[in-house]
Amino acid sequence: MRDIYHDELDEIGAVLIRMAKIVGVAMQRATGALLDGDLTTAESVISSDPEVDALRAHTEERCFQMIARQQPVATDLRVLITSIHMLTDLERMGDLALHIAKVARLRYPDRAVPDDIRDVIEQMGSVAQSLVAKVADVLEGRDIELAQAIEAEDDSMDALHRKLFTLLLSPNWSHGTEAAIDMTLLGRYYERYADHAVAVARRVVFIVTGQWPDPLASGFSTLG
């Protein structure tokens, strides 16, 4: 029989999965709002972000109280400290979806994304969606192989990011400086969203195996 302490640890795991789903929906809606110039959807992403922030703050406090009151053994303590880091990553993913929605709102009634850039932004949105769906699965099943697939998928985000810069720097770029600035910031938001998704996956690997996926890789340590 599980004790109350482990029930509570499971509940924190459930919140992490829920947050991954919430920031996944936020990203899906933000990308849709951006590509379709849809102000209502953009506003809904923006207005729902404080819920994610509050969920992070509340759940971090729960982790803290569990550590303070239960004085968990090393393994459970590792899970709780790592959960606090994952909460921060997931909250930040919500913020990045919010930033994308704000670009959509800023340019409304125009569409922020020029037609010849639409494809690459749409693909960045798809990769972000796919990454966060896998993150929720990894959190649910603690599946190490799936966590590794997330790192591979992050490479395709990096490739799309490079492709975006190639398009912006092409002599055919005819959309001016404002659109170039918007696309630069959007590219950064999608890339950082993916980076935080990878961070969450790596933290799950750390909890399960006790080892960082690759201690020499600097990728993880550049997050925060």
Next chain:
Amino acid sequence: MRDIYHDELDEIGAVLIRMAKIVGVAMQRATGALLDGDLTTAESVISSDPEVDALRAHTEERCFQMIARQQPVATDLRVLITSIHMLTDLERMGDLALHIAKVARLRYPDRAVPDDIRDVIEQMGSVAQSLVAKVADVLEGRDIELAQAIEAEDDSMDALHRKLFTLLLSPNWSHGTEAAIDMTLLGRYYERYADHAVAVARRVVFIVTGQWPDPLASGFSTLG
């Protein structure tokens, strides 16, 4: 007489101050390398960043071991958990200095920053320097009023960031898309550096007072 536990807590505080100083020097050197097109300095910022990452990882592990072995009371536990967050902020500030140095290296032997943008970037560098120096002082003295001054100074970073966009979007902008992209990313790096400095200051206020500086402000919760 202090006990060994509190001596160790003081040592972690000393590491945080040291990291603030290291990432302050990194930012100073990165800005210098950027403005002067100085490859040697840019390379030195880039090559020294892994030390900051290692210091973060090592010190987080020390915090973890202190929690696991000593089972600290609530106040000391709060200090340790908050220290883990501050380590993440400071490491990220080092990464952002590194990103600035990489822009300098990428454009060498040219200078990345056009002459008519030089002033605003120089000022962003100065504000970043001033912020991180105050952060080190706040960590050292736990001075709440100084922590509030940091928030006010962050407003001047935001004003500089807006000024940068005004210059990029002026009809007189004659430096093309590549320079506009560089300036957009640089502006973001300086702004995020300042955001993380503010986050560290707010965390000190939280440790000292037990309250977030302004629970309704969303500024803090957007960090990570």
